[in-house]
Amino acid sequence: MPKSDSDYDLGRNFIEGKPTVLEICLKTLRHRLPFAFPYCFAFFAVFAIAAEGDSPAWQRVDESAELRELAEHENQSMHFKLLNSKVLDKNSLWAPFLDELASFSADRYQALKPLILEQDIASIQASVASGAMSYAELSTFYIYRIREIETDNTRFINAVISLNPDAIDQARRLDRQREQGREVAVDSMFGIPVLLKDNIGFEGLPTTAGSLALAENHAGNAFITDRLMANGAIILGKANLSEWAYFFCTGCPSGYSAMGGQTLNPYGRKLFGTGGSSSGSGAAMAANLATVAVGSETSGSILSPASANSSVGLKPTTGSLSRTGVVPISATLDTTGPITRSVADAVALFNAMAGYDADDTAMPLISDDSSLVYRDISPQGKRLGIIESFEDEPFYQSAIALLTGDGANAVSVSLASERNPRFSELLGGEMVRxxxxxxxxxxxxxxxxxxxxxxxAFNAENPDLRAPYGQGLIDMMVELELELGAAELEALRVELQSSAQKQLQQIFADGGLDVLLS
Incomplete structure (x- = not known):
């Protein structure tokens, strides 16, 4: 029997591989031939064990051929040293759900695909409201899909580091609330499975930042995690990331962490990078491993993976969303934010996380009612800043054509091409603190x-396992700590922030811009 895309029925394969033994034993029982009872009993005992473990299992394989192929890639950032994490047994991800997965048939998985894949929150809530599926089925679908993809050595993407063992039970509780008459808005996060970047605290799972040094960091909930759960969201699990939010090594690929391995792009595992550092959040959206995901950004870490994975990324102004309980780089620049498959979902996810956090010093005094509003605004007559150095990029040209076709006026602008060399000093000094x-x-x-x-020192004890690409930025920070005191660090922050604000304000003023297209 040919296998379908999702057919991992080991029990059926076992039967098909041994038809004569099965037939003999059935005849033995039918004709009551006592001499064969012990042998057939042994056969059925083995079969029962196989049936009980009737699920696809992940096995570690030799990666050398794939790594040699990637070493020939024209993009050096795709020259990976390893693919799968050396410490993560992926079977542990879905081990808590074996009973639920065993009762969730391949047929049901296929039937739910049109209701879930590429669907936004409003469509999913409508399907639940109509009785076409439940929240428990929604979470189970994603876990089933994660297992299906990660046990296939031609499809795995390493987007997920851990799964919440209580996710399906929590979804069942929300199903009961809905059955008892709870009203659920069409754009509500109630019952919606969310993946958190694994630098965001959730008390049900370790918060590792991708590092073995934090493998046992069973920290409490981040502020935004509490907000999500208060709004009924299901924390499905943790997404892989560039270790330490990509402020760790130099010349290393985006999407690698010792805890989660190398995140791969679903649109081309050996062709395209994932961007970073919210690499797993972006890849998970492209692969439909959750309804929405949360990332974090210091400089490009939401926008880069969203772009690389054809998703929607929103990098809010620092202070719009809380960072409390998030493993940091820079108090000046860090923020959390949504990565989704639609703008409407980004708005819904942002609003479910928003709220005033008195412990976050970057937050203005805003009310808990602050939220984004999803509006259809015409670009007619708006002055659109076009960055000269991007003008030859095909995707940039497409965006310009769409906006000018709807009436926007394109204005060419130039930006300073050189990054301030002291920017890394600011990030390093703030991360130390x-x-x-x-x-x-x-x-x-x-x-x-x-x-x-x-x-x-921890990484230096076992660099092959803990830092295969080195830890150049950590080394830089250790040296920097000896050179840069608190007063010097604050002066550097003020200097760089003031310079950036003046440059941006000047660009908008000179061009009379409404929007700058980056």
Whole structure:
């Protein structure tokens, strides 16, 4: 029998591989031939064990051929040293759900695909409201899909580091609330499965930032996690990321972490990078591994993976969403934000996370009612800043054509091409300070490190496992800590922030711009 795309029925294959033994044993029982009873009993015992474990299993395989192929890629950022994590047994992801997955048939999975794949929150809520599916089935569908993809050595993408063992039970509780008459808005996050980037705290799973140093960091909920859960969202699990939000190594690929391995792009596992550092969040959206995902950004870490994975990424102004309980890089620039498949879903997810957090010093005094409004605004007559250095990019040209076709006026502008060399100093100096604060105030008791120096030493003990691409930025931060005091760091922040604001304000003023297209 030919296998379908999702057919991993090991029990059926077992039967098909041994038809004569099965036939003999059935005849033995039918004709009551006592001499064969022990042999047939043994056969059925083996079959029962096989049937009980009737599920696809992940097995570690030799990656050398794929790595040699990738070494020939024209893009050096695709020259990976490894694909799968050396420490993660993927079978542990879905182990808590074996009973639910065993009763969730391949036929039901196929039947739910049109209701879930590429659908937005409003469509999914409509399907639940109509009785076409339940929230429990929605979460089970995603877990089934994650297992299906990650056990296939031609399709795995390493987008997920961990799954919440209580996700399906939580979804069932929400189903009961709905059955008892709870009203659910069409754009509500109630019952909607969310993947969190694994630097965002959730008390049901470790918060690792992709690092083995935080493998046992069973920290509490981040502020935005509490907000999501208060709005009924299901925390499905944690998404892979570029380790330490890509402020860790130099010349290393986006999407790699020691905990999760190398995140791969669903649109071309060996062709395209994932962007980063919210790599798993972006790839999970492209692969339909959850309804929505949450990322974080210091400089490009939401927008880059959203772009690379053809998703919608919203990088809010720092202070719009809380960072409390998120493993930090920079208090000046860090923010959390949505990665979704539609603008409407980005709005819904943002609003479910929004709220005033008195512990986040970047937050203005806003009310809990602050929210985004999804509106259809015409670009007619708007002055659109076009960056000269991007004008030859095909996707950029397409965006310009769409907007000018709807009436926008294109205005060519130029930006300084050189990145301020002291920008990395600012990020490094703030990460030294802010990570130490996080580890003291939010990390679980007993984690392996308490500061940057201890992280450097931890990785140096086993670099092949913990830092296969080196830890160049960690080394830089250790040196920087000796050179840059608190007063110097604050002066550097003020200088760089003021310079950037003046440059941007000047560009808008000179061109009379309404929007800058980046």
């Amino acid at each position: 802010d990570l130490a604060y996080y580890l003291e105030n939010f990390a679980a008791v007993g984690v392996a490190i308490s500061n940057i120096e201890e992280l450097q």
